[in-house]
Amino acid sequence: MEITPLQEWIARKTGISSGENLDAGTLHDHQLDLLHKTLDLAKTNSPFYRHHLRNVHVQDLKSMADIVNLPFTYPRDIADSGLQMLCVSQSEIARVVTLQTSGTTGNPKRLYFTREDLELTADFFAHGMKALVTQGQKVMVLMPGPTLGSVGERLTTGLEQMGCRTVVHGFVNDPGQVIDKINALAVDGLIGLPAQVLSLARWPRNILPGRLKSVLLSGDYLPRAIIDAIQDVWRCPVFNHYGMTETGLGGGVECQALKGCHLREADLYLEIVDPQGKKVPHGHPGEIVLTTLTRTGMPLIRYRTGDISRLLTARCACGSSLKRLDRLQGRSVYRYNGMELALQEMDESLFRLKDIVDFQVTIEKQQQRCRLNLEFWAIPGGKPDLALDIRQILHEIPGVARWINQGMLSINDVSPSRNNLFFNPGKRKIKEIIT
Template identity: 40%
Template structure:
């Protein structure tokens, strides 16, 4: 089993030679990167006000960084212009996303050309887990608009040397079966909702079994039931790609060992916090996934709450990577007067 391609990517980004990075050196690099990121974040009015009290050289430890307040999706939605560190005409891609479970204003996210460049590189590495140069990948995410998710995935695949083909984003089973037979892709990238109808279609199942080596799910929660059903019906490996719009579409990807997400450690710093406070949970405990951007130019985010429940896994991974991984997303955090619970959204659910 080969080591996750994230390792060589992170090693190079953190100034290390070789294919496998030293976790201690990655941590040292991240601590310095957090300092640079906070300096940049203070260019945004929102963080200038919030972080103005920090001393020079902050943070000198991860514990010191963990004392900073978190940023919530509601704050981003309510006050988006104050998160910008560049003029609005420097934003190459503006994204608007409805805020899940609320009636508040939608969230917005802006990406500069440099931010998009990092996302393209991320997609290249993500699909290197299951795709080889020269192979075809079928993408169901819409790609008509420049810098849309589908367009970015396709461009990332071309950097890998793969051949991206775009299918019907509605997930129409007849059109999906036709695309699978016509292009014979080795991998299929889709949101869970795009494949729900296809998983019960005999023609799609036959076409998938004849060509697919893997399905990569992205965008929505993926239940264990859906993973099992997909693997059983399509006869292939199933991978879950963890991402969010606020992450610039890239967070982490499972490797061939299927033992947690290898993280985008050179561009995002991840924590798992107590949903009822801003404090990290003990190692291995379930909490809320929080991330800080390390190199974002347009809209930096500091300790941004995702609402996702998971636990951090220690290295090494069975694939050989010594770096930490994020365990599977267990569901969404629900806060109540009595504390907090985890619920599984309907998106992506299925039965074997």
């Protein structure tokens, strides 16, 4: 097994001669230096941060542990004050990403990146991807491109730097058509959303055996059931990537040990905190808090991502001393009158059904109780009584059965979808309708 390529990359970016000499102390010294620079940049150039950090004296931060003395920033800060967070003039912004927020405030979040910020992302991809693809491979990206700064475009730039060819297809809409393209173009690596890549693995017209050398899943939390299902069919390693627009798309990627993402620590500093914002004991789960260390357009300082995970404590089997982030926990939990329904629990059970490609859970809220509807998308020629299997499994899921037994939930309609369910790709979530 090869050590994560991020070890050598981070060592070089930190000014250390080789990965062997990279230790936590040296890395923290370097990160502290970058944090000081980021704080100076933000306090000097951004009206938001000038006010937000008015009580912060940069030189009081003597070690990275002192970062806990800085105030948090929240998604609503980006929604309300995004432009005031800029540290450069708008003419220096090369890419703006607009994200709808889940809250009811209405303002979308806008994130701004300079050309330099975008270059750093491609550089991370060019090195992080070495864990799973090698020079000469042809990689299909099942994510949007080719606009400057999009994930497809940045991956193309990064992968071309390491001598790979890329085909940016965009999201999967018709699995059969994507499979034909993979076979025709002799693609041997795939990058995509977990459920979308699963659809390709399960589709009856499959990819020629031995064709794919590796798969990278990104863009959503990753159920174990999906990793197992893809590995079962294609017999190739399935890598996880952690990232969001706020991390500059790239955030961390698994090494060949496939046990947690090594992080982009030369550019980002991640903390894990409890709901009160206190640092959790090492290895405990909590919310990921992000600080950018090299971002020049719109730095994020102690940004509450809302993502839940934990740092793994043991040294990685690849031999690296770099931190590792476990798979994210699913964020979609429906809460009503003390009832909590987690999509993750349903994903882990239902994606084990071999004929399922995707499904959408909708909760109909009525007085005092809820009805669960499930629309599923099955492979063509799949089991005719799949709906019955799904119903049975739903009743066996502890987190669903509990609420049924307490009379707070009933399973209403379970039926095949008339459409393919990928028309609105993105993070999986439970939908709510009020009747």
